[in-house]
Amino acid sequence: MADVSLKEAALIVGVVAACYWNSLFCGFVFDDVSAILDNKDLHPSTPLKNLFQNDFWGTPMSEVTGVVGRAELLSSIFFLAAFLSYTKSKGPDNTIAWTPIAVTVFLVAVATLCKEQGITVVGICCVYEVFIAQGYTLPVLLDTAVQILRGKGSIPFSMLQTLLKLIVLMFSTLLLVVVRVQVIQSQLPVFTRFDNPAAVSPSPARQLTFNYLLPVNAWLLLNPSELCCDWTMGTIPLVESLLDVRNVATLTFFCFLGSLIVFSLRYPGDSSKTVLMALCLIVLPFIPASNLFFPVGFVVAERVLYVPSMGFCILVAHGWKKLSNKSVLRKISWVCLAAVLFTHALKTLHRNWDWESEYTLFMSALKVNKNNAKLWNNVGHALENEKNFERALQFFIQATQVQPDDIGAHMNVGRTYKNLNKTKEAEESYMIAKSLMPQIIPGKKYAARVAPNHLNVYINLANLIRANESRLEEADQLYRQAISMRPDFKQAYISRGELLLKMNKPLKAKESYLRALELDRTNADLWYNLAIVYIELKDPAEALKNFNRALELNPTHKLALFNSALLMQESGDARLRPEAKQRLLHYVKEEPQDANGYFNLGMLAMDDKKDTEAEAWMKKAIRLQPNFRSALFNLALLYSQTGKELMALPVLEDLLRYYPDHTKGLILKGDILMNQKKDIVGAKMCFEKILELDPKNVQGKHNLCVVYFEERDLRKAEKCLVETLALAPHEEYIQRHLSIVRSKIASLSATEQSSLPADGTAAAEEKKNSFQNLKEVKNEQKTAQTTVDNNKGHTKNKKRTEKTNMDKETPKKSTKEIKDIEKKRVAALKRLEEIERILNGE
Secondary structure, eight states: OOOOOHHHHHHHHHHHHHHHGGGGGOOOOTHHIIIIITOGGGSTTSOTTHHHHBOTTSOBTTSSOOSOOSOHHHHHHHHHHHHHHHTTOBOGGGOBOHHHHHHHHHHHHHHHHHOGGGGGHHHHHHHIIIIIISOOOHHHHHHHHHHHHTTSOOOOHHHHHHHHHHHHHHHHHHHHHHHHHHHTTTOOOOOOTTTOGGGGSOTTHHHHHHHHHHHHHHHHHHOTTSOOSOOOTTSSOOOOOTTOTTHHHHHHHHHHHHHHHHHHHHSOSHHHHHHHHHHHHHHGGGGGGSSSSSOOSOSOOGGGGHHHHHHHHHHHHHHHHHHHTSTTTHHHHHHHHHHHHHHHHHHHHHHHHHTSSHHHHHHHHHHHOSSOHHHHHHHHHHHHHTTOHHHHHHHHHHHHHHSTTOHHHHHHHHHHHHHTTOHHHHHHHHHHHHHTSOOOOTTOOOTTTSOGGGGHHHHHHHHHHTTSGGGHHHHHHHHHHHHHHOTTOHHHHHHHHHHHHHTTOHHHHHHHHHHHHHHOTTOHHHHHHHHHHHHHTTOHHHHHHHHHHHHHHOTTOHHHHHHHHHHHHHTOOGGGHHHHHHHHHHHHHHOTTOHHHHHHHHHHHHHTTOHHHHHHHHHHHHHHOTTOHHHHHHHHHHHHHTTOHHHHHHHHHHHHHHOTTOHHHHHHHHHHHHHTSOOHHHHHHHHHHHHHHOTTOHHHHHHHHHHHHHTTOHHHHHHHHHHHHHHOTTOHHHHHHHHHHHHHHHHHHHHSOOOOOTTOHHHHHHHHHHHHHHOOOSOSSOBOEEEEETTTTEEEEEOOBOOOOSSOOOOOOOHHHHHHHHHHHHHHHHHHHHHHHHHTTO
């Protein structure tokens, strides 16, 4: 083997860097998204052993594994390293050097883990050993075999050593194959006709097409001008007849390949050895992807030509060397070499920009091939990710026209119509996709017949129709239909669990989620959803356990952090508050723009009587969301309870600007205006506004009566209290106040004089009395539920909270809160006695 000088190495590195520098500006596209961005195996919390149990995409190898399971480039590196190591296994006097062979076996195993075709390096090592290292030719081997069979000779010692090396190498290879078969549980990958149409075609179309793909790949090596990122589906029409003109290309290819094989095996010399090794590098690594022995998940894939391109380059270099050695062709050969290098470098630079984004990549592919529905779909996906649904729909519809029986294309059309709020059209598209699915046969498992992503048509359709309350049972039937076709369809159990919660069947929802957990116990979203079920079942302790389990699997699970903190806060157990605070702090670190996190931190601080801290959190929540109803009210309430009533007024003004019908805000504002600002008119307007919104609001009505009393209009106050008592006949304090007013009227009639203190003590009593029910808690968010993003097959969950309204804004009180309320009640009663003494003129 010729040594490579430092200058030559530097030249190669420089050329490569110059050709690929612009690829650094490109993003993750196509398979990068699934293999890198969405691959759970790359998360720090994933056990290292999963790398050996799952494929390149993070999927267990026992489920949807194909020949494109690992990175071709990484496999190629170890492929070459294994071969180079084996070339050093021949010691002095033709002895065996076992260390390089052991290293070779190890590197073969690593290359195979990276990509299955890495194992073919063993065949190249065998060819190298026999024809290069030992110098045999095919005629010599045949002659030796004939002599031995006739009993006229024995096997030479050197040949015995060669056989020993090859046996060790082959045995190691067999062991690797056995392990690989065990990993995939003795099952070959399952592909649909959309992945590889020829694989499910009848004879002779299958054989003719597979053989025609060989010259197609050879042409890509010879003339890589029209490259395409995806060659599946209808990219290359089937060769269905012997009369198809494309068979001429197949015949020409085999004739040329056969002549090279004969030349390399029959004749001795360096030239034949070079051609032989080049052919080995071209042919052997390509065999696993050739479809000749077992089907693969693609028609053509440029990535499988990485290693074969090495052999092709050797052939080109060998041919150029032969030409350049002839003086007549020397200059022409150099000119041709320079032209090839320059044009290929420019092509590489230009091609790199095609990989800038998914949109540019798939649009470049459509320029090469417009008969591949997958490419139209992928352009649509790229536009869909940019929220350009109108344009995305055009490409999805075109995909259905190119391939009318493409289930995925019709699903994409339906999903896009849904995004455009065209539910009728969306349902029609989903129904078309559903009609293309195989008919259900009771007891039949469909895992080998239906692509798992196609089963999402049932999920998507069910999610669409369940928005109609009258069609919930129909949606449930669709989920069960998907499960019957694939009992291990995890997403169907998740979606059905959500639906059952909506149907108020929490026990059945629990069963559905537990079944999903049997399939995947490492899914934090599933544990979170199960926690929501236990909340519906009124079992907060079990819900908290499941929230904690979700956080063990994913410490940054934002919804589990948030809702477990709320659950701890609502439990009333003061011992849980520090942990609740830590989780909310973690949540706001993950979601710094979500005002809900800061608001609930403020509520925790209020529970702990940390008024300054509560004020800071509430203000931060309001800065992020100026119209945050509960944050505005509770900040005003905090000011009012801590003797800062005048600071509460501008906050209440903001609240009532956004929510003019906020009853409790009006009550609090009126109370402050009457007691602190001595603004009877302003207070009266607040209470009158309350009665406009709710004429039966006892608190607002009673406060208005107090205003009349402050205005010294005792007759109007009497009439008001009579009306209030009719609304709440069992409220003793109203009856007493009415008696006092009537007593004052009687006294006024006798003395024509009545005095009332102007300090607003009656309203002050009401302030104390009303504080028992004013406090709004944790209620600026949506009701708990779990949802599924069926377009991508990932679980999403909405926050568990309590709904707020004007009539009911107080959650279930904790033991400590009840005690606080009792204390306030005692204080209010004492204040009531004082008011009565004042009214009685004592």
